[in-house]
Amino acid sequence: MASQAHGVSMTAIAPDGQYVAQVIGSKISTHSATPLDDGSRFIGSITLKEPLASQLKIVRISSRKGSQDSKNQKKTPVCSTAPRRILCAGESQVSIYDLESGTWVADIDNAGGTCVEFGPSESEIVILNAWMTKASIADVDTGRIMVIKSPKACSPQAQGHGYRPRTRQFAILLKPEGTDLLTIHEPNSYEVINKVSLQTVDAQGLKWSPDGRWLAVWDTASNGTRVSIYTADGQFLRTYTGPKDLENVHDLGVRAIEWAPAGKDQKTPYLIVGKNDGTADVVNARTFSCSTVLSHTFQTHSVAPLIWREQSSPSNGEPEYAEASAFDTTPDSSGLPRGVSIIQFSHDGGLLATVDQTRPNIVWIWSFRPSIGLVSALVHNHNVRQVLWHPSREELLVTTTNTTPAIYIWPSGAHPAVATVPVARSDVGKYEVAWVSPSSRDEPSTFWFVASGDAMLGQVTNLGEGGQGTFDIVYSAVR
Template identity: 25%
Template sequence: MHSATALESSPHCRPSPDGRFIVTLRASGIIVRSTETLQVTNAVTLSFGSGSPFASTAASTSSANVPTLLWAPSSTKFLVSTADQLDVFSALRGSEFHAIVRNYSSISGKPSFLQFGARDTEVLIWSASGLKLVVLDVCSSGVVEISSPKFHQATSASRGVSLRPGTGHLALLARSGGKDVVSLHRPADRQVLRSWCPETLDAQGLEWTPDGRWLLLWESAAQGHRLLLYTADGQHFRTITASNLLKGPDADLELGIKTCQMSPNAELCAIGDYSRNVAILHTQSWRAQLRLPHPATIAPKDTLQVWQEQIGAEPLQGRTTHTFVRATQILSPPGSATEHGAPENKFGCSMAAFDSSSTLLATRLDDSPCTLWIWDVVAAELRAVLIFHTTVAFQWHVSSRELLLVTSQDPAHQGVSFVWDPLSNGPTPLVPEVYLPEVRAAGKAQVAWINRESELPVLFVSDTQHYLLLSPSVASDGANPWQQAAVSHDSSEFQYGSPTSNHYAMDDEDEVMDDTFSFRNV
């Protein structure tokens, strides 16, 4: 693999959605670098008091004191928030855009979750009590409050809100008077365009399709298989039930939907439930096109690759090694186990995702979380099974087709990842400690795709101290894409007046800020 120079990192280091930049929040300030040249595109000096959480971002353990770092959808701005202040900066060199919201918790209470809206200046803030969702425009000072969002915790809030691609209409799932309520909000002012009570008892999520033609709403698994389809203006089109998804006379008695995943081209929808099957719907007719059954035993063959991880140790350095052998005999995927070795009572498929070409589907069963299944949905065949020693998660590359990143979820192997594609000789291991100068604490390393469109795919590897970029290629693929990059480690990046920095004395009330407003007496 080709690698770039390791750079200073922190627990708050994020690549932008389009993969062009990486922002790092440190005690000395904020640095934004280009992923192509590794040059600094913006630097911000933070001047807080001694009690600021930014004074000890690496050591802070209090959840109330940990700042939040988020990228805007366009990747031109990013957000930094603390318990009582929210700042939006530009990632671009020469831009002095800086919006401040002071005491923003006074308008929503202590926030439990934040995310950008459809615009770079729009921020969605969920109150920890779940009483309301606040839509805040940091430029116009506009505030819209939407009461009773159904989901407000950080782990679930995103399931209850969806932004329509292209237009930016906001769909929200709320709960009022013991009933589910869906509301559509206009892009400009977020006023209600339409609202209705769907025919659900306990809806668990809603989502716009990638083309914005349909709004999907699915019922709790305890209420059976129910997927409700609405047109873009909120008109009910069809309800898909168990009879459309399952076979057999007792289909209506089975537990319902665990996951609902759309393909990038918006032509297919994968439905996972508590069975070992995944149903594929075609969105032209919204009928079940095929069913993918996960077999209890796997028989390898020429058109079905089965790779098993083998763990060893290097004789000199003592590092754990990860290699893969291709199975030739019939085998059964390993199940899951609790800390005491007893099997966990988990079933069905709650993880599924299409690759960028919408031709491959990766799935993981909850009763076998160490195994990934790769399906060819065009041929309706199982193409590969990847068997690991630990529970894994996965992520397809956003633009490179058929390219999968698999990451171990075991705290003892956190950050250990594998890159796989159908033409490779098994998954390629990536161990962060091989590339990073130090991996000081287990469980802190992370690996993710850089979603920049380039000739070769790029990986982001980081821990709390350093980060670097990797290109999973071999020497014959060409020169190191970063070998000409000159990287500055000089702390003068933060000096006031530097050509690549903007200085903001955030504790100075007399400092003149662009696009600044405060909520002090709400």
């Protein structure tokens, strides 16, 4: 995760939340969520070289070595001294800094792009150049660079490439001429395993299932609901086109998709297909038929879920959650793109959080065990920016476009709370959060809250005692 501010300041958080990097001018300050050997959390300061100092656009921190991307795989314990690398990308150069050795370990010239990120390890860098004419995979330890021509341009929310969980085969969408292609490559060597001509009008993105069995590719919304499923080696299985009983209804197509985490049998049970009509299809990942449709409409005849509405406290004026019996169902009239834009499963797949852009201020929370149903709705005064489940607990963090820095937290089975955070106010409400992966279940739930380049590590206490919580500061990384 990275917050960008083009040349002034930006903050990057490691995928597991263990490290934060702050860019201020030509310096990068690094901080650890876990205390170092001397008890401090400040790691050090890095000086950027030209041309990066004046052209920096992207900052990334690598994942922990030995950790697994799949939410259902065993993770190695958190170690504050684990080797990490920081990726810095400008308009024409990518440089890699090693936190363990405290040195710049690689410079890749003529390598700026719209997408620059770590591959399956801290030694591999994926670079999609600004003109989308090629994708380069560079191994900074060996100096080897593999080039894949004509990658397909996809939105940042729907990537056109990805690595298979566990075995790390690389899949990428291509558009060399007028036909969409899918190629799958061997790990390390990137030799082509299979090349598939897709039956799509304009493929929007691809996503591997967490168990690594399936690869889903969805088509442009103008072609209706079309999600094609392929095996891990690129063999076509079938295309999901929506519930059979809705064939005659006007189909507005797919906005986003998300796979459920693998279950105890190590198989992914569901694929969620978020639609532009404000519904989400729950697709059985064995038969790829629709099990049920989630409708983002309050059903008065059904069992009422717990509805929590944000309001100003009568006692101190601070925001809080209060229980409500219903909420306004008037669609948003801002003209923003419609459809289900956020789909997030809890770590074990038992709960699902969604946001429909028809009412972008509401987070809908669904239970998948023992049956599928709506259990709660969080109604906010401003549009929802981010929804993030805890990596091992049923706790949900929410940020909104509220200019007052605040965190909204929903713990399963307890009263949700709103806590204001003592960081710089953002005039546009651009706040970001990231959980810190705990080393044990007994470790307190901590997270980073980032605003205007400042990063605050903390936790919310006084949960269950009312609609307001207290943000306790664990560490402050202020510029």
